[in-house]
Amino acid sequence: MQDPAPIGLSLPQLAASRCNLCWRGRRSSSFTIKPGLQTLMTLAIKEHEQHERLEKLKTLFGLPVNKAKLTSQRTRLKNQNGFHLCRLGREVYTFVSTSRMSGSLLNMFSKGTKRKFSDGDEEISDESLVGARVASSYSLQRQSLLDMSLIKLQLCHMLVEPNLCRSVLIANTVRQIQEEMTHDGSWHMVAEAFCSAGQSPSERLVATEVLCRSREQDAEPKLFSVISYEGCREEEVVADETLCSVSVSDTVSNVCLAGRIGQCWEKSELSGVERDEEALEDSRLGSGEDEEIDTKDRASTESPKTIGQVFGTFEIKNGSPGPDSALEELFSDVDTSYYDLDTMLTGMQSAPKMGPYDILDSLAPSHSSPSIVSTPNCRSDLNELDHIMEIIVGS
Amino acid sequence: MAGAGGGGNDVHWCFSQVKGAIDDDVAEADIISTVEFNHSGELLATGDKGGRVVIFQQETENKSQSQWRSEYNVYSTFQSHEPEFDYLKSLEIEEKINKIRWLPQKNAAQFLLSTNDKTIKLWKISERDKRPEGYNLKEEDGRYRDAATITTLRVPVFRPMDLMVEASPRRVFANAHTYHINSISVNSDNETYLSADDLRINLWHLEITDRSFNIVDIKPANMEELTEVITAAEFHPHQCNTFVYSSSKGTIRLCDMRASALCDKHSKLFEEPEDPSNRSFFSEIISSISDVKFSHNGRYMMTRDYLSVKIWDLNMENRPVETYQVHEYLRSKLCSLYENDCIFDKFECCWNGNDSVVMTGSYNNFFRMLDRSQRRDVTLEASRESCKPRQVLKPRRVCAGGKRKKDEISVDSLDFNKKILHTAWHPQENIIAVATTNNLYIFQEKVN
Numbered sequence: 001m002q003d004p005a006p007i008g009l010s011l012p013q014l015a016a017s018r019c020n021l022c023w024r025g026r027r028s029s030s031f032t033i034k035p036g037l038q039t040l041m042t043l044a045i046k047e048h049e050q051h052e053r054l055e056k057l058k059t060l061f062g063l064p065v066n067k068a069k070l071t072s073q074r075t076r077l078k079n080q081n082g083f084h085l086c087r088l089g090r091e092v093y094t095f096v097s098t099s100r101m102s103g104s105l106l107n108m109f110s111k112g113t114k115r116k117f118s119d120g121d122e123e124i125s126d127e128s129l130v131g132a133r134v135a136s137s138y139s140l141q142r143q144s145l146l147d148m149s150l151i152k153l154q155l156c157h158m159l160v161e162p163n164l165c166r167s168v169l170i171a172n173t174v175r176q177i178q179e180e181m182t183h184d185g186s187w188h189m190v191a192e193a194f195c196s197a198g199q200s201p202s203e204r205l206v207a208t209e210v211l212c213r214s215r216e217q218d219a220e221p222k223l224f225s226v227i228s229y230e231g232c233r234e235e236e237v238v239a240d241e242t243l244c245s246v247s248v249s250d251t252v253s254n255v256c257l258a259g260r261i262g263q264c265w266e267k268s269e270l271s272g273v274e275r276d277e278e279a280l281e282d283s284r285l286g287s288g289e290d291e292e293i294d295t296k297d298r299a300s301t302e303s304p305k306t307i308g309q310v311f312g313t314f315e316i317k318n319g320s321p322g323p324d325s326a327l328e329e330l331f332s333d334v335d336t337s338y339y340d341l342d343t344m345l346t347g348m349q350s351a352p353k354m355g356p357y358d359i360l361d362s363l364a365p366s367h368s369s370p371s372i373v374s375t376p377n378c379r380s381d382l383n384e385l386d387h388i389m390e391i392i393v394g395s
Numbered sequence: 396m397a398g399a400g401g402g403g404n405d406v407h408w409c410f411s412q413v414k415g416a417i418d419d420d421v422a423e424a425d426i427i428s429t430v431e432f433n434h435s436g437e438l439l440a441t442g443d444k445g446g447r448v449v450i451f452q453q454e455t456e457n458k459s460q461s462q463w464r465s466e467y468n469v470y471s472t473f474q475s476h477e478p479e480f481d482y483l484k485s486l487e488i489e490e491k492i493n494k495i496r497w498l499p500q501k502n503a504a505q506f507l508l509s510t511n512d513k514t515i516k517l518w519k520i521s522e523r524d525k526r527p528e529g530y531n532l533k534e535e536d537g538r539y540r541d542a543a544t545i546t547t548l549r550v551p552v553f554r555p556m557d558l559m560v561e562a563s564p565r566r567v568f569a570n571a572h573t574y575h576i577n578s579i580s581v582n583s584d585n586e587t588y589l590s591a592d593d594l595r596i597n598l599w600h601l602e603i604t605d606r607s608f609n610i611v612d613i614k615p616a617n618m619e620e621l622t623e624v625i626t627a628a629e630f631h632p633h634q635c636n637t638f639v640y641s642s643s644k645g646t647i648r649l650c651d652m653r654a655s656a657l658c659d660k661h662s663k664l665f666e667e668p669e670d671p672s673n674r675s676f677f678s679e680i681i682s683s684i685s686d687v688k689f690s691h692n693g694r695y696m697m698t699r700d701y702l703s704v705k706i707w708d709l710n711m712e713n714r715p716v717e718t719y720q721v722h723e724y725l726r727s728k729l730c731s732l733y734e735n736d737c738i739f740d741k742f743e744c745c746w747n748g749n750d751s752v753v754m755t756g757s758y759n760n761f762f763r764m765l766d767r768s769q770r771r772d773v774t775l776e777a778s779r780e781s782c783k784p785r786q787v788l789k790p791r792r793v794c795a796g797g798k799r800k801k802d803e804i805s806v807d808s809l810d811f812n813k814k815i816l817h818t819a820w821h822p823q824e825n826i827i828a829v830a831t832t833n834n835l836y837i838f839q840e841k842v843n
Contacts, residue, residue: 145676148734164574164593165624165643166739169680172622176676 139184142177149174406825407841408764408775409787412466414441414451415834417779427830429817433497433505436821439467439828440507441835442492446476448509448562471520473562476511488513494579496588498601506565508588510573515590517566517601525553543675571597571607578628580615584635591628591640594621598652610658611640611650613742627686628739633693639665641698645682665698665707667714677729677738685741686711690750691822697753699744701727704755704765719765719772722757724795725808735810745820756815759804760831761791777815777829777836 152170403820416425424445431440439451452470479488489512498506504521529551532540574593581588589610590597596611611628615621624643631637636652648661669678689696695716698705702723705715708723719740725732732738737758744755756762757774775788794803817830825840 100401142676143637144732152736163739165577165683166736168621168624169643169739172679173676176679385657 139181142181146174146177146181149177399525405769406789408825408827408838409785409841410759410781410783410836411785411826411839412837413782413834414449414467414469414837418753425833427817427833428491428493429495429818430828430830430835431497431507432496432819432821432828433507434499434822436823436826438470438497438505439819440495440497440681440835441828441830442475442495442509443833444491446474446478446490446511448473448475448492448518450560466718471560471562473514473518475509475564476514477520479513485704493576496579496581498581499585508579508581510579510590513569513572515568515576515579515599516560516564517568519565519695520560520562523559523561524555524557526556527551528554549789560722566601566604568599568607571599577626580629580638581632582635583633587635589628589630589638591625593624596625596628596638596640596658600718608656610652610656611800612657612659614641626684629687629689629696631693632689632691639687639689639696641682641684641687644679645684645700647684647687647696647698647707663709663712665715667705673726676782677733680733680738681729686743688744688746690746691748692750695750697744697746699742701738701740701742704744704753706753706767717767719753719763721755721763722761722793724793725758727795728806732811735811740814741816742814743817744776745818747820747825748823752807754818754820754827756818756829758811758814760813760815761793762815762818762829775838777831777834777838780813785841788838 149170151175153167405668413706415427416422422646424443424447426444427441428444429440431444432438433440437453437455439453441451443449448471449469450471454465464750475492476490478490480486480548481488492509492512493512494508494510496508498508498517500506504519507515507518507520528535529549531545531548531551532542534540568590572590572592572595574595576590576592578591579588580591586602587598587600590599590607591611594614595609597607598610599607611625613623613625622644625640626643628638628640631639637649638652638658639647639649641647645666647665649663649665650658650660651662652658654660669682684698684700684842686699687696694709694715696707696709698707698715700719702725703721704719706719707715708716729738740757746753751766751767751768753767754762755765760777761774762777763772763774774791774793776791781788792800792803793809794800794805796806799805813831815829815831819828821827827838829836829838
């Protein structure tokens, strides 16, 4: 069983697709690309504007953080092939160097036909700088991978039939990255955020905290991406006699991580751009204020769900979703004007709190079309939106 | 004949046939999703994303000729599964055929199991080449005759007619799987079969549709703790109590149904320790096993993960006896393949008739033949360019980096949208069926 043809999604596409159900029924959607996003893409693409960053990235990826190994690999730095644009999504690029080393932890792919930077011959001045650069590039790369994985997890909820195997693998990858980040200490800011929110202390594996939101926290169901709701329900028991008894109460759990993390990713991307020049080496998980979020978008108050509950999306469970502002605080320093795009797409000017049954009601008209008939419509709309995005972004 | 004295590499493969539309515009419903020969090799079934099953039959007329084996022609086409909409979950159930498995032939009719994500169906494919003629009360076209006009009586007789192949669903096994079915496997006892979804494996009796036994359940009590799913399962070819299932973490568990009713506890666990030098964030994803197949003799099993094919001896659990790299040049491209989701592609693999050669697919419409006996391998391509009848396939080479030699293709030029996920090998002869996106290629051994 295969997912539909895989494509990398661009930021705007991702933003648009967050409320899949809402634009699924639309024949045409119009939206503008937020300035921040355009800046991001422009920055990513224009060589000369990235030269500064390039300098800092002039190391090989995938070197172990263990600095003892750097000496032996130093000579190899001179032979590196240069830098290539690496696609994170269809339109989003980051710069990586090609690595010819085997056994490297992360090998970033270079699309050979893309831009090449022939800076590979420059000498590395001192080892400490190399070490710092290596570490920073590695963490940058790791961060990109984390972001990519989170998008994918969110996309899982976009699909009509989420692929459990794929979701599990991506979630495991995310866990692995976050565990490593914890060990590296990069996750300390996250831990702070957690502590400030009165959550578990950082000795608990933060990754676990993020991924397995405990249930003792409670919150009313908040607004959640309509699509995720619809994309990830799978009954615990399918037997006919129990169909009636299945509860739909915890459908929030299905969604929120998806919508949440997707939003977070976009926010973090934008923030990454804005803080680009000065904070390149920093982890992108900056803590920040979230007043903006609270005022502008009540969706931000929704609790980001755990990746574990991503799988809960595959079945309906009882229980109340936990509120969680920790993940939101992770990415809170981002331009939240992005939410306007979201609300515009959903046709909602405000983001009212809706219970699961409200969403059910809002789903109903979309799904009123009998059985399969809805499907081709949805798919064609997806393709249409795809096409529209390409026109807007591809220019 | 089949692999005798060499198999994959002394054999020169040549093009035999291609089925499917020629144009590049692929209708999504035509994407082939499974390919399977029956036990005699005379029939070749394909399932597609549109829920249809197409069966090809090997012509028997030319069997006497040693120069060229006969061709496969369409025998029957039927719609196996329809798209469904689960109203309770607001989810559509794809009609795509995930697997087809033939039952051993017991009488004149052929039986096969086909499954989509949720429902398994048993189909009977039967031939009709005679029809009764000479009814007393009916005309030949079926209209009833007026009884008053009947003056004589006659005995109806069977007269030959044009061959008609009928496919009728005999059993529908539904509502037993919460998650998506990824495998079905018929038991050697010819009475039961298993169906595996992401978290559970059920045992069915072919005659009973309203009940199935759950024999494996790896669903954790708390779905948040889910880290592993079942990716494939198969019964042992001779031992009706033994089956294996593979997981997304790269482990294979062999279970004995005699041990207990619920086989959550495995009898054997096949797992190769991870190579620390190759460790990356993608290690787990590429170790996920996409297909597991027992050898015909039942002594070995083959597993396919993203980059390699491993042959395991059932008696040795700690490491495979053979490992073959399918497309090692992709190891440095894993991040990009992760980005475009190609890293999640599930490739299948198959054995040849005498277990000396294994075959699996790759990208760019390449497929690989790995000769176990001679420790050689070859990469071939299924493309429209080499479609002349009996044209010998030229081995292809991929250059990983550095200078590209003539006739080599560089990794960056590979088309990752053209992937061969499904292949099948005739159980007795050197005939292979290779499915590209929407075409089915049949290659045969070149016989001089």
